[in-house]
Amino acid sequence: MRTITDRVAVVTGGGSGIGRATCEALARRGADVAVLDVSEQNAAESADLVRSIGRRASVHTVDVRDAERVQAVADEVVEHHGACHILVNNAGVTSAGGFEEESLDDLHWIVDINVWGVVHGCRAFLPALRAADEGHIVNMSSMVGLLGLPHNVAYSLTKGAVRSFTEALRAELVTTDVGVTVVFPGAIRTNITNAARGTHAARLATMGQSRLAPLAMRPPSSVAKRIVHAIEKDRARVTVGPDARAVDLLTRVYPSRSGLVGRVTSKVKT
Template identity: 45%
Template sequence: MAERMRLQGRTAVVTGAASGIGRAIAVCLARKGCHLALADVNEAGLAETADLAKAPELRISRHRLDVSDKEAVEAFPAKVTAEHPGVDLLFNNAGVALGGSFEQVSSDDFEWLFGINFWGVVRLSRAFLPLLRQSDDARLVNLSSVFGLVAPPGQVAYAASKFAVRGFSEGLRHELEGTTVGVTVVHPGGVATSIAASARAPSGAAEEEVTRRRKSFQKMLRLPAEAAGDIIVRGVEAREQRILVGKDAVALAMLARLFPVTYWKLLGSRLRS
């Protein structure tokens, strides 16, 4: 059994840290004695997270960052190392949602989603990998989704981005095998965050339909974000390569494994009932 990763005294970069799972990860890391570089477009939320995580012995820096901005991402490591001696962990958590069928979602909206959910992960991983390689014990943690395990109708764009994160993470893990950098992919199930309420709707969609879908989706978001953060950080400490967050994620992973082609026939009929 591999030795547990020691987080005390390490430095972690957390994107999407202003709320939800990102905030929960940051606060949990801080309890473990981990220094933090927190990033998000929401500066007020970042300040709240930093206040929740603060401790006398910790270095906590805040950085406004749009992960879809290629130039900003390339410049970000230098801003982090201006305030921290190095980086040991990168949590690529920032993400957005987009509802609607493939025919409803415009090409522009599809590309907007991928710019954040996928290219943000890829570019940040590329930007920080040299720093992670300098650490004697580093970890790259990429947030996929339960929709990186199954792909329901009405979530084609989102599922595509999260399956892409999964594939990228697994391939990169194999390439980095034998180095000091481990790779973990995380599949959260229904976590109680604002992702459903803030999801972008396809242009032209009826307001009543959008509201109905958001309310229906929100009902499935039950696991507290704090619990999700604890599960993720414990999994990182245990050097898990894949972390399933929530009983629903565990069940869907099993369903997709047993019925890789027909899982939606089984799941869809149950949801309708």
């Protein structure tokens, strides 16, 4: 995009973590922000942060699994702000555990949020993005979208799907004024592990709260900074963190990449 100043940005999952940091980063670059989150309170807090920077903000409570509600919010955003130039599909959840131990309910839950949430966002907001003089979509994948991790199969499934979907969508929109970026963060300090499902969810949450977490995980602001840069420079893909970059390199030079990881995690998973 030529500029983010005075543009209207939509951020799903904007009430916390990477979403809140992205709302702040976009506001500091001069954007007004529509904050979308399943928690009205969290969204309102992010909106207050945007306003404290001197930009306009609106709050929209939405479960991204609900296609009709997402469409209604798209209409609300355009009515409130007059346009939509940037969409950041950030809302997401995670799970941990062996695939055979995953319940179908949990599999549907994670796919509905991580995959269908992205699809719903793109379908609902794309008309407004195309109607603007220029626009940009950012979809959040993960380093597991580059390398499917054993005992993290469901999450890998969703983030790999987001990767392929985003790459195809960018190619489809290449002749338009709408750019598309896929982001591959590594380990980031957010609350996503607290709501994780799966047989290893408790262990995942404990790891996220451990004393080593601040050393092993990067802050959400590091992702937000790269998102803003990607929008401004129309980057096709962004990796965030040394772990994500290492995984990206591994997938390029070592095709049989998951077997060794599986052997290691199988020894420590119980």
